Amino acid sequence: MVDRFDSTRRRFLRWLMGTSAGAFLVAVFYPVTRYIIPPAAAESAASSVTLPFSPADIAPNTAEIFKFGNKAGILVRTPTGELRAFSALCTHLNCIVQYREDLGQIWCACHNGHFDLNGRNVSGPPPAPLEAFTVNVREDEIVVSRD
Numbered sequence: 001m002v003d004r005f006d007s008t009r010r011r012f013l014r015w016l017m018g019t020s021a022g023a024f025l026v027a028v029f030y031p032v033t034r035y036i037i038p039p040a041a042a043e044s045a046a047s048s049v050t051l052p053f054s055p056a057d058i059a060p061n062t063a064e065i066f067k068f069g070n071k072a073g074i075l076v077r078t079p080t081g082e083l084r085a086f087s088a089l090c091t092h093l094n095c096i097v098q099y100r101e102d103l104g105q106i107w108c109a110c111h112n113g114h115f116d117l118n119g120r121n122v123s124g125p126p127p128a129p130l131e132a133f134t135v136n137v138r139e140d141e142i143v144v145s146r147d
């Protein structure tokens with residue numbers, strides 16, 4: 001009787017140890033694996049976007065950041081009143097750029113990269129120009145599209 005009880009208890013303890021070890025391994029390795037291998041993000045498929053502001057909202061020598069698919073864009077109204085749009089991802093290490101009214105340039109704060117109002121990289125580490133988008137104004141709407 002004692003042997004049978006010991007055998008059952010041993011099997012239960014072995015089962016418990018096995019499942020605990022398995023649960024421990026899953027608890028440790030699942031988050032590590034999810035961190036190392038991030039979920040596949042779909043590339044931005046947007047080819048055109050209507051901006052959530054009107055042309056009158058953008059004063060000369062200012063800019064607005066907007067969402068272009070799952071990426072950021074920047075709409076600049078030049079000091080002469082022209083609307084221009086670019087990808088807001090710096091071509092150096094993908095920081096979001098901003099408009100510097102004092103310089104009249106698009107600027108990346110991460111490593112002091114500068115772009116002119118044609119999106120050309122003019123100083124700092126960015127190796128390439130910003131991707132330029134097409135801007136169409138239709139009455140009170142601004143539509144930005146990728147060629």
Ligand code: FES
Binds near residue numbers: 093095110112113126
């Ligand atoms: S990420 Fe823009 S200058 Fe480095």
